[in-house]
Amino acid sequence: MANAHSIDTGAGHGSVRSYVIGFILSVVLTVAAFGLVTQQVMGPTESIIAIAVLAFTQILVHLVFFLHMNTSSSQRWSVVACGFTVMVAVIVIGGTLRVLHNVGAHMMSR
Known part of the structure; x- marks a missing residue:
């Protein structure tokens, strides 16, 4: 204990x-x-x-x-968590930019 x-x-x-x-x-x-x-x-x-x-x-x-952070075995979960965070950030930012582009394109076509 x-x-x-x-x-x-x-x-x-x-x-x-x-x-x-x-x-x-x-x-x-x-x-x-x-x-x-x-x-x-x-x-x-x-x-x-x-x-x-x-x-x-x-x-x-x-x-x-x-x-x-490094690539040692003791840091493996930290690196995985950082990679996951980057992946989520790219998806959120990329999705936001795509939605905003499409909204802008549709608003300008009228």
Whole structure:
């Protein structure tokens, strides 16, 4: 009964070095996206694509350096849960965009 509070969840704790690297990468990615918009280096379409790539990269940085997700067997359920969350988000966002596009197309045809 005394060991009920010492359940190993498989989550690793990061080192200070890991957190600093993650923080620096996050700042660099944020400044890059901000600079891309403020300096108008690219056209609108290219800027949106570049910002989306930077955002996806920043998500990966947060998952690896701050949430300590990796492909080890102890992290398997965390990775599966994250994958399921991404799948649901893609379905919801994609479905919303499709519905809004169809509504806009039908409203403009009249």
